[in-house]
Amino acid sequence: MSHKGYDLIFPTVIGHHMREDLIQPVTKILQEVPITEGWDAISTKNDKILDNYVRLKKTFTDEVQSFLKDIMKYDCDLQMTTSWFTKVNKNEKLHAHDHNNSWYSACFYIQEDCQLKFETRASQIYVHPTEETLYNSLGVTYNPEPGSILIFPSKTMHLIVQHNWNSARYSLAFNFMPKGKVGMHDSSYEY
Structure with missing residues (x-):
């Protein structure tokens, strides 16, 4: 064969x-959340949990903004719109979902064994590959270390993999929107 090469276009970064x-x-804030009234199934009822912790909210916003500016080359101000803790008990998982009404999302991990899987839809005709790679996979699982922040487009389907440890799995999630004017000409909007 005479393969010349290949291109990777429209990636999800x-x-x-x-x-x-x-x-x-973050662990200190988690310990302050009332267990009985502060949780709704797997997440805190308060979806703006960091609004009371202005410096921490700014720190996480700055981290995401630096990724968007330095790597993605988006030079705009950013605002955190929501923030909440998730909790998954032993043998539980969270179904695949994306985050509506949001541009970018992020998760912060405070402990080990917090697997997060990103998924994409299969093409209309699915042929099973002989070997799964980043180029043909329908899902990629991350096992972030404590202190990791994963940042991704909010439209990206993701799920929490079944948690097998005896203690609960906690993470802090946030959503972001651009702040100010975005777009061009007749397709512009001010957030």
Whole structure:
């Protein structure tokens, strides 16, 4: 065969930042959330949990904004619209979902064994590959270390893999929107 090469177009870029210094302050907030009235199934009822922690909210926003500016080349201000904790008990998982009414999302991990799987839809005609690679896979599982921040487009389907540890699995999630004017000409909008 005379393969000349190949191109990777329209990729889904997952950002990975590391902030171990934020584990302790986030864990402290988690411990302050009332267990009986603060949780709705697997997440905190308050979906703006970081609004009371302005410095921490700014720190996470700055991390996501730096990824968007340095890697994705989007130079715009950013605003965190929602933030909440998720909790998954032993043998539980969270179904595949995306985040509507949001541009980018991120998750911060404070402990080990917090697998997150990103998925895409199969093409209309699915042929099973002989070997699964990043180029043909329908899903990629991340096993982030404590202190990791995963950043991804909000439209990306993702799920929490079944949690097998005896203790509950916690993570902090957030959604972001651009702040200010975006778009061009007749397709512009001010957030």
